[in-house]
Structure formats: structure tokens, C-alpha cells
Amino acid sequence: MLHFIDTLDASGARAAAGRVDPGLPLAGVPFLIKARTPAGSPVVTRLLAAGAIAIGTSTRARLDADSQTFGWNGRDFTRNPWDLSRSPGGSSAGAAAAVAAGVVPIATGGDSAGSLRIPASFCGVVGFKGTAGRVPRPGGRSLAGLMTSGIIGASLEDVATATSLVSGPDRLDPSALPRWPVPELSAGPWRVAYTATLGRHSADPAVDRLVRGSLAGFVVQDPSLSWLAVDDAWLTLRALDAGKDVDGAVLREAVRVRNHNSTALADLFDQVDALVTPTTLTVAHGYNRHEDNIMVCDLCWGFNVTGHPAVSVPVGLVDGLPVGAQVVAPHGRDDVALSVAASIMTPLSPPGFPLPG
Template identity: 65%
Template sequence: MLQPDRENVRAGRRATAVSIAAEVRSGVRTALEVVEEALDAAERLDPVLHFLEELDGAGARAAAERLEPTGLLAGVPFLIKGRTPPDSPIVERLLAAGAIAIGRSTRARPGAISQTFGWNGRDYTRNPWDLSRSPGGSTAGGAAAVAAGVVPLASGGDSGGSLRIPAAFCGVVGFKGTYGRIPRPGGRPLGGLTTAGFIGADLDDVILATSIASGPHRLDPTALPHWPVPSVASWPGGGGGVRVAYRSTLGIEPADLAVDRVIRERLARADVVVVDVPLELLPTEDAWSVLSGLDAGRGAEAAAANRAREVRDHNNTALADLFAEVDALVTPTTLTVAHGYDQHEESIVTGDPCWVFNVTGHPAVSVPAGLADGLPVGVQVVAPHGADDVALAVARRIQVALPQPELIRQSAGAPRASS
């Protein structure tokens, strides 16, 4: 008989973290059984997709065997983004909730011109929807593995779209909470761009994982207070309509017509009201570069730092005025669908709608809106500072359920790859 996760794959469904943990806590399945299935999927699919930096089968099995199956994520396998410090609060708290790390996922190659790729030291990470395409980046391997059904969750950090871009390219969920939502091992950097977070196949999984990882930590005592799982399904109350503003682009480059069309058609069918509200943002590129340099310890001249602060302040005010009129702002997550995996030497502009909200620190989530030419289109939902629950509730109304990629459904019965 097929195991539950293999049955889900053949039916075009993914097993969620919430359902896996419930089965492990109830004794329907053991954590070791779940981990073995994840390792099997990783060994079958990584030779094709190249999403692993490292697979830790021995460590994952040992963790599963000693697990007390009581946590909110009991037995849930996940991937840690490559080069994440071992004492990172996001990892520490997932492990404490019973999740089991099966390895580390690929990220962009150091020094790459564009960061929307993954690299395992030998080959570039591929997109499960089309092996000629990139899964995005820099959380490339995590998104590819989640889209392929290997794990339901992958951790990462987002300083310019590193969670949302790969989520959009791979047809899954990527969430960057309000700046400081999840503590970071280095504490609060000078530039303040990066927010730790998750990529997942299911919105509720990402919400739960974010709640578990949230709250101040000894390594980052300035992080925001613990964020309880919100009751997003019923927001807003009173039967009122959800009002959103839509912008097909926030920069100079326009979104591809096919991407724009998919999102407009989805908004027309979703339970939201699209209203026209003015929004004038200052260009973000220079400010982002200055703040990124500060985060990396490179410093900045006073005039450049002051200009970056002015851009941040102006855009925060402009967005506050927008949110006085609407509940959320909706944009394409990326201007294009997934580009070629072999375009890593090109300067690719696709994530412009993302880094605006790293500079300002607003919560932003990417969910699937549909397909264009057979590839996923992501829609980004942004809400006021601290209103993470609003962004997620609006995203729930807009998102569509995509099937697993055909490649993954075909591989469900494939034998384990030889080691």
C-alpha cells in the first residue's frame, strides 16, 4: 500500500506540515516513517533538481528516533537554508517544536551577478515546473524542494525578495513578516533589510511556523513580541468587503503582460474589491544598496545614508496614506515567470516589486495566482506595519491551488536513486 505522502503526490496534493504533525502526535505515523519518506524523495529528486547543499540522513533519522511526539511540528521534515548559522533562532525554535531538519538547501552562488538562482557547488538548481528554468533565489533549493513535495517547509531570510521570488517562481507560499517578526542571530543590523521567514506549500503551515519562530530571543532581544497564530479566515468581520489597491509594477520596468493578466483575472474572481488609490513611491534601488552595505558592515557615506533614510521615510508615509484607504496593496511578486536556470551571468530585473518592502519593513506574502504559459505566477500582498494577519487574510482570498508539477507526479512511483 502507498504511504500517505505518496498517495498525495499521485493525486496532485502535497502533505501539509499541520497534517503530518497531527498524524505523528496521534500515532498514525511515526516521525521516522515521515523522515524516511522525505529522505527517499530527496535522494530521488535531488539528482534532477539539485536543491540540496547537504543531506543529513543520519542526523535526521537519529532526531526522529529520539523525538517525543508532542510538539506543534512533531516529525515535520524541513530544510535549512544554506549558510544559516547553527544557533539561528528560526532553526532552534522549529527543532524545539518537533520539526526535523533533513539537510541544507541551495542558495545563490557567492558573487553571482543575479541572486535569483541556486548553486550546489557543481550545478544550478532547477525549477520542478520546467527543468530549463530557475526556481528563483536566493532561497532556491528550499522553494524547489517544497514545490517538489520533498518537505512542506523550508527556512530562509528575505532582504530583497529571497523568500517571495522563489515562492512565486515555484508556485508555493513565501512570507516575510513585519521587520523583526522573527529574531535573527546577529540581532538588529544597521540597514534593517532582512527578515527571517519560511517558504511552504500551504499558507497555514507558513503561518504556524512563523508564529513558532517569532518573539524576542537572547541573540535578538529587540525582535517583535511573540506573534500568535491569527484567526485570518474570518477577517475582516462584519461582512464588509476587503478593499485592495493593485499596482502592476512599482518601478521603471513593467510586468510582463501575461503576468499582469493572470493577476487581474484572479482579482476579478476573488472576494476583494479593487479600488484606485494614488501611490507615489521614490525609487528604491539606491537606498536598498546603501542599506544592504550597512547590513554587510561595509559602511556608507553620510550623504548616501541620509538619502536612504529619506527614501524609507517618504515611502513609509506614502504607504500609510494608501493603507488609510485600503486594507492591502497587491502587486505581482515578480515581473516575469521563472527565467532560464543558465542565465546566471546576466543582470536580471524581475523582483522589483519585492525589495521596496524590505526597505520599509512592511509584511509581504507571495501566493500562487495561476499559470502563464504553464509556469506559476505569484501575487504579492502587502499590509500595514504589524498587520501581518491582514496580509495573510487577503492572500487567502486571492490564492489559487496549483497542482504539483507534472514531473513530480510522474516521479511518485520512481525507485530511489542509487547513492
């Protein structure tokens, strides 16, 4: 019905469960691995070392698709538990659908343009992209640093715990940030800036109203943010990460955009603790209409370019579908992003799919 499994390893999961040390921090916790995750990825090996049980791999978009906001298991599209006619987002599509349906409490994903946060928003769960380098990469430091491995989960606390367990340098990526202890989330008070647009597009008015309304009780200001659209810069940096030839002048322009936006955010964070936006411009689109929604990542991918921590949490429903709020914090202040997110999050559970306790 939901088509969130790419491959299932039931026998391997049962065997691992029989061997697990009950004293480990994630002993017996089932999880899904995003399909095509490289072998030996620290985000996987460290969850396994903590006692979690991999039950298989989750669906993601086809590699040749222009837009990655869908999932495909080789036969059918992955569906959103809130509405089977809708997409769960992508590219970590199966991860978000499985977590929202209560099948697993956590799943791994990757995020180079919002691929943890967008499916989390569409499915009403939590998706966290830590500061660049928070989670070690299987291929070591990349040239542009867009991609961050991370966790999708039903609970903000579970996501923070799992991220802590997979953080820290690894022999595959010794340049990763130091190990990140599980933060103690604070109730504030927090000063936040809010915007419904970053670049060429604005969030749907109903989405905008709901996310802005989640900030009642906060000291909120409209940001004076000199933000440059990142469309071309992101495409250039993605090509660089893929090892493609990139014209020097084009690359210098991409770096200029990245540095400009990083400085603009530094100036903003001198005035406020966090920036809040809708995670996506709209609620989930049709499961087979992803090519009509290329700009679904418009509020997300700029923070892959700059490397800031960003988390999406559910804050309510529009037309019966989940809406996510994205919280962005200064470099290294992942704890602030999660603390603000905890203050505005509204846990959601799709009808007929109770979240795991």
C-alpha cells in the first residue's frame, strides 16, 4: 500500500535481534537504511554498533529524475500515509513514510537539497540535517560539502540521540566534527526571525499562516536578510561534488553566493537565536507529480550551500496534510535548532498509522 521498502531483510533482522546486547543504547530498535547508501557508511555502522536492527532499505527517487521528491520501489511509487494519492517527498521517501506509518521509529537518510527535511515535512515527522560535518561521510570530505547524512524519526529526542551516536570523526572521514553529545534541550526564551520566502518563491498563504502561528509567544522579527538565490550556485556545487568539470568563473560565482549568504546569516544570528521558515512551499503534491514541483526545495537547499544546521518538525495540518516548520541555527549550534524546534513541534499521527511509543 505504501511501497516504502526497497529491499527487506527479515531473516537477517531476526538473526541480529537474537545476538543483540541488551545493554546497548539502541538495543533492538528497528530501522531502515536509505537505498544505495554506500557500504560501510558510518551512519549505518554506528547505529548497528549501538544495537539497532536494520530490517532493510527504504525507497528513494530514481537516479535519472529531475526532481527527487518521490519514492520508487521498482514497481510503484511510494505513498504518503496521510493520503495515498500524495507523495511522501524525497529523496528519503521510504524513510519518512515508514516512520510516519509507525513501522520504525528512526531511519537513515541523506540531505543535499532538503532530502531529510522535505519528506519529514510532507509526512509529519522529524528530519534533521546537522551542521556540515556533524555526521561523517563514507567518502570523506567532499569538494563542495552539500550532502549530509542524517536521521528521520517520529520523536525529536530519538533523532537527537541517534545523531549523537553516529557523530564524530571516522577513519573514512577524519575531518568530521568532534563527537556531539546529546544536547539538553532548553525552553528559551528564544528570539527568532521568520520568513516565508528565500529567493524567488513564497510559501502558500495557508502554510505561511500555520507556521507563523506556531511562533506565538516567541519574540519574532521579520529578518533583514540580504539573501541571494542559490539555484545556480547549488547546481554548480553539485556538479563539483560529482567530479564534473566546472568552469572557474562559474565556480567563483557559486562560492561568492555561498560566502555572501553565510555572512548574511552570521549578521542575522547576531540579532536572533534562530531563523524559522516553512520547510516546504506547499503541502505534499501528488505521488506522480514530482516533475511539476521542482521548487519544493526552495526553502531548504540554501542551508546545504552554507552548511548550517536545519531541522524540520510538524506544526499542524493544512487541508488534512502535514506542514513542517524549518528551524535554522548558527554553525555548530545544532542544540539551538533542536531546542527551538521542540518548542513549536506538534506531534502528528496519520489516521490508521499510530506512531510507535
